[in-house]
Amino acid sequence: MASVTASLVATGALVVQAFALGAVLAALARDPRAGLAPLAWLVGATAVRALANGLGELITTRLAAPVRRALRRRALAVVLDRGRESGAEATAHLLTRGLDELETFLSTYVPALALALVAPVGVALVIGAEDWLSGVIVAVSALVLPVFMILLGLAARDEMDRRWRDQQRLATYVGDVVRGMRDLKSLNRSRDAVRSLDDAGEALTRSTMATLRVAFLSTFALELLSSLATALVALSLGLRLIHGGLSLERALVVLLLTPEVFAPLRRAAARYHDGTVGMSAAGDVLDLVERARPSGERPAPGAPPAITFASLRARPGLAAVDAVVAPGGRLTVRGPSGAGKTSLLRVLAGLADPHEGAVLIDGAPLARIDADAWRARVGWLDQDPTLRGVTTRDALTRGATASDAVLRDLLDDLGLDLALDEPLAGLELSAGERRRLALAGALVRDPLVLVLDEPTAHLDPGSAARVRAVIARSRATVIVAAHESVVEGPEVAVG
């Protein structure tokens, strides 16, 4: 609102400018030695307008930032809590560029639209008061115009939606080619793929141009109506001046103000394309935010808990699993690849909701426990672990604080000879080393529950024995999915 007020003040100052100019020019036409007093009004109005425009610029920047922040925060919280439904590239694209588009939409399009709805009416009323016929011409074209533009805009909306999807697909496509470049090169297909980007770009250009040709029809309508109205006003003023039915002052004021009826509409229309792209992104962000699930209220356990799988079906199509592990106990989950071992572990780690049945933690359903607090007590080893951070230390601590002695002991126990402050990027870690480093990271916080997916895959026999010994020492309740025997104790089969 504040920014629209600033724009309205600027519009008012513009009207004063027009009256001052009209007065001084008409006087000069009549009398070559006329005074220039109205110029003081012109200069004063100019100062007011400059101030109002500058303020408006300041205000709009602050307008949309809180909305953008809140949406990005909530969307990211959902992705972290529930995982993502689309690829990493597309999700990152939506959360960065998508939200930037949304912010642009809110900070430029919305105020421009609000002004376009108010300012033309005011200026048209001033024109009508000066000369009713010009007022009618301007009012009719200004009324016809939005109808025109809305109709054309509606026609283009689906196209604009598609354009946003095309851009996202292309973002995925470039990412896909870059990420898969090693595989493409192995197959000698990388040059083809790079060449196909030319075609993809050409296809994007074509589809975007098809959209814009439709969208620009509204630009055409706007330009046509505004120039015709200006021309009509000028011609009708001229014809009436010739018969002496109108004063020159009024004619000049009307002529100066006529383009200003259309200027706010033109500014809003120029933003329209930003607007549709922003709306489209907003829809995607809101879809993402809607996936939020309520977090449980109960506190997470303070000691290694008993864990019960009660008729648990992690995914549709899997057999129900029943098992009980005592506090600090061990359980091995066995089954062929793809039988749902990983899905089961993800449910236990609080990364996914079960399809049916429940996980009970000390007798209470996992869904009722505060998810972030639960996950803070879980030590998790993915079957394809990601090492996060810059140095070995970052990968180990994951934001927690731990003394160097503790970290070194862990690395020693797992047979890793790594300097703590060495950048990970330069290390060329093998798959087995990555796995052991990730396991060390899972153990740093002394978790109450260890959830391990194939902890000894990729390992030579010596390293595997070390890993088994480290796991055996942990006080946590341990659930392992593995093909070979990693922990003592009961086993449960899936699939």
Add this chain to the structure above:
Amino acid sequence: MSVRAAMAAERRGIVRALAIGVVVALSTAGLSLTSAWLIVRAWQRPAVLSLSVPMGLVQIFALAKAATRYAERTATHRVALSVMSRVRADLAREIEPLVPAGLGPRPGEVVELALNDVDRVESLLVAVAAPLAAGTVAALVVAVVLGLLVPLAGLALAVALLVALGAGPVSARLAARAEERRDAALAALAALVDDLVRDPAAVALGEGCASALARLDEHEDALDRARRTGAWVRALTTATLTATSGLAAAAIVALSAAARAGGHLGAALVAVPALGAIAALDLVGGAAGLTGWRADRASLVRLATLRDRPVPVVEPERPRGVVPGDLVARAVGVTGRLAPTDLTASTGVLALAGPSGSGKTTLGLVLAKFLDPDAGRLTLGGVDVADLTSTSVREVVGSVGDQPHVFATSLAGNLRLARPDARDGDLREVLERVGLADLLARPGGLDAPLGGASVGLSGGERARLGLARALLGARAALVVDEPTASLDEVSAERVRASLAAYGRDHAVVLISHRPEDLAAADRVVRLTPPPPLG
């Protein structure tokens, strides 16, 4: 890629778009000038016929303005999009020789960079450069016309135009630091988001959501601070431009009055200089958009520096023809990564063993000419691999990395990358061989889409899909990096059997830790870690 080169390639389109833009701008100013003339002339109550010239001009300019605006918009966007797609394709072309051994650890950032920088070029061309160039030309024409009527008014307009055009670069200089900070904040934010969404589970279970969101807030704070500084500069620029237009109009009215008093300006033309000046200054108002030009230039420079990275493979100047045959390594080594190693890969399965960090993967990269060795000699069919192009080597030597990429296309599309003319039967057969027949039972079968980040495939399935692709490629030699690492024993046995079958008439180099794999291989080469550097 220099954007300049892409623009040079589209020069004709650019010139055309600019020419149309000048016509639009001239029509806009012309409509304003001629209606001012028409009205004051009409007020003098001449014969109606004598008004036909200004009336005709008003109509012509009005129609020309509407008609050419549409053409200008389409021409400008068309050429900007063409430049963009050229730049994007060139970017991938420059990354291609660097993969996998010469590109940094974060290809995701490269992608974000490409998209952001390339889009920046578009907005620069469409929103700033095109209207500004056309507007400036037309505004100068108006200044000349005014100069013919009232010489000092033309001069005053020229000065005001200079101020308006100068406002952009000056505010760009003022905003430069804020822009840099904003870009740094945006890049840091993008890198953070990229990192967090890559493996959300690792974040949720590692540092936790609360800590990750707190880091996001810090980045958002930095971004907001930078944006606020930028907004002050923009506010100042807008105010300056508004003031320039109003004050120029006042000055030109005063100069017109002097000319009128001196008898140099007729009554009919008295409104023309003031209205012409306002119209001309409106045309170059877009200069305010120039505040971003430094950042745009930084984008251009970043895009151009990619080619400065060292290339991991040097192609021979006079390549020799490739002859299928044994791969023979004699004391082949890579400083700090691979101790000098001998091996001969001929028909059969050769297993590469050794503790983690002994350079098995590095040797695999060298064998497929993804990386030049620092020492020793590698020959293929008796020809030094250094004398062969990497493409020709890879016609003979196929390879599968330890984490094959699953492309965002169908199952069939993923496989046909290796052999575009493969029939559906071939694809089913190769999936069967690696134990992935289950994938065919999913909805969609061969046409089932596989997600961008290999959604829906486990690590083991991904590894086998990569192997299936390589088997379909039917290279004479195949280097496979840990295909059985995340497989259960039944699936691993299936993979071993398919590699053994392939090894009957091809050479297979199998990198593995698994004792069963080594036992099943025809020969085993054990690597020892290289001495530590320095």
